[in-house]
Amino acid sequence: MAVTIKSARELNLMREAGKILNYTLRTLEREIHPGMSTADIDRIGEETIRSFGCVPSFLHYNGYPASICVSVNDEVVHGIPDRHRILKEGDIVSLDAGVIYKGYHSDAARTVAVGTVSEEARQLIDVTRQSFFEGIKYARAGNHLNDICKAIASFAESHGYGVVRDLVGHGIGTHLHEDPEVPNFDMNRRGIRLRPGMTLAIEPMINMGTWEVEWLDDDWTVVTADGELSAHYENTVLITDGEPEIFTLNDSL
Numbered sequence: 001m002a003v004t005i006k007s008a009r010e011l012n013l014m015r016e017a018g019k020i021l022n023y024t025l026r027t028l029e030r031e032i033h034p035g036m037s038t039a040d041i042d043r044i045g046e047e048t049i050r051s052f053g054c055v056p057s058f059l060h061y062n063g064y065p066a067s068i069c070v071s072v073n074d075e076v077v078h079g080i081p082d083r084h085r086i087l088k089e090g091d092i093v094s095l096d097a098g099v100i101y102k103g104y105h106s107d108a109a110r111t112v113a114v115g116t117v118s119e120e121a122r123q124l125i126d127v128t129r130q131s132f133f134e135g136i137k138y139a140r141a142g143n144h145l146n147d148i149c150k151a152i153a154s155f156a157e158s159h160g161y162g163v164v165r166d167l168v169g170h171g172i173g174t175h176l177h178e179d180p181e182v183p184n185f186d187m188n189r190r191g192i193r194l195r196p197g198m199t200l201a202i203e204p205m206i207n208m209g210t211w212e213v214e215w216l217d218d219d220w221t222v223v224t225a226d227g228e229l230s231a232h233y234e235n236t237v238l239i240t241d242g243e244p245e246i247f248t249l250n251d252s253l
């Protein structure tokens with residue numbers, strides 16, 4: 001499938017989907033506390049998305065059984081909410097969600113501390129977020145896709161962290177996953193040339209230790225191979241001739 005350029009009308013719908021998702025993730029960040037279950041997070045997130053008349057895009061996507069991916073500690077992504085999985089002080093929780101507004105998608109993720117966490121965990125969360133911002137310094141028309149990929153990887157690796165290779169970011173629009181793939185590592189080729197109107201979900205997944213991951217028997221939950229912590233940070237981004245517009249950091253709701 002070719003990489004699509006969105007029209008002004010389409011971008012307005014994605015902008016709206018982005019605002020609603022940012023509001024949803026902010027709500028979850030505020031609500032998270034020790035003693036709640038990962039299923040509680042899913043319920044609050046789904047209710048928030050539906051309160052805007054939107055649909056949570058992950059629910060039933062390829063058979064995924066929930067609206068919010070909730071991944072705790074060594075879980076990298078795609079953790080399945082579970083009413084028996086209770087959060088405790090010191091955990092780190094990655095929240096990943098998608099919204100469909102009038103047929104257009106947004107996709108974003110944040111890793112959140114439950115109460116007070118270790119200095120190491122705090123740093124992993126911060127560097128993962130910063131690696132996204134290092135990447136989008138290059139997210140503008142005229143650059144090539146690999147400029148973003150390389151910048152994310154070199155920043156995370158300079159802190160000694162492992163950059164997940166088995167899962168990547170992606171184009172986004174009328175589908176959750178569109179071309180191009182957006183790796184968080186050096187592709188060793190320039191990749192496509194970035195053009196105004198391209199919309200990308202850029203999503204570093206960064207491990208404290210090895211980059212290697214495994215899948216649990218539920219066929220969804222991705223965990224670090226060495227059992228060390230992992231963090232995730234994702235936004236839906238519009239390429240322009242100037243600064244990129246980050247749809248899922250729009251606080252105007």
Ligand code: MF3
Binds near residue numbers: 058069107
């Ligand atoms: N945010 C994830 C991604 O970017 C999607 C989760 S997969 C799902 O690919 F099945 F849970 F939807």
Ligand code: CO
Binds near residue numbers: 201203
């Ligand atoms: Co994504």
